[in-house]
Amino acid sequence: MHKFVKGAAVAFFSLAIVACSSKPDEEELLAGKQSPEELYSQARNSMELGNFSKAVKTLEALDSKYPFGPYKTQVQLDLIYAYYKQADTANAIANIDRFLKLNPTHPDADYVTYMRGLVNMQADSYMLHELLHIDRTDRDPQNAKDAFKDFAKLLKAYPDSKYAADARQRMQYLKNRLASYAIKVAEYYVKMDAWSAAAVRAQTVLESYSDTPYVEQALAIMAEAYGKLGQNELKQHVLMVMKANYPDNEMLKQD
Secondary structure: OOOHHHHHHOOOOOOOOOOOOOOOOHHHHHHOOOOHHHHHHHHHHHHHHOOHHHHHHHHHHHHHHOOOOOOHHHHHHHHHHHHHHOOOHHHHHHHHHHHHHHOOOOOOHHHHHHHHHHHHHHHHOOHHHHHOOOOOOOOOOHHHHHHHHHHHHHHHHOOOOOOHHHHHHHHHHHHHHHHHHHHHHHHHHHHOOOHHHHHHHHHHHHHHOOOOOOHHHHHHHHHHHHHHOOOHHHHHHHHHHHHHHOOOOHHHHHO
16 A cells, blocks of 8 residues: 555645645546546645645545545545644544544554654644744643643553654643643733632643653742642742752742
């Protein structure tokens, strides 16, 4: 079986080269007399040229016209990748879930699970903000959470998968993203004098993201919040942890 989509999927972002030819009309493709081989050849050529819009049209037509044809499985795999390249989250996730439901033991199930993580991770990212170095870590992290779960599922079900190492790296990135979001929320609560909520949100960083660079900030927020709440015993405990791990923190010099 041709594995066109697998090798290319490892890259998180890549630039698509849009071909000059016009998009094929799906009705024409369905009404045409092309064989499955001819249609799939067209789709593959479009993908290799980076014209994923044209590839999607051809693959969708092939899937509709020959749902039980010789390329049915590869068509689904290619559609998932083509939707991903177009940032079409809804269709990508729908096809991924359909594939896994119908083919739970397929040899490419690990790849499809990995792709689910990539699609959700892509949905969480804002390329323009990243290019302009605009901090938007305060945005809703639901897609990041979903991506983390997808990669965790991959590692649990397929620990020896060729995608496992990359998934682990992405999970660390996502942990940092989620920890940063938790800090942003905690800081917002601090500004609103909602000290109990600030302490609880900061504590989630210690509980769930203790291997990220945001632990020191979380401890500082907790210490300040406990102080404002009059919970001096809890504050002193947090300060002890800070002294042991972050002795140069400014809060320790003030206390």
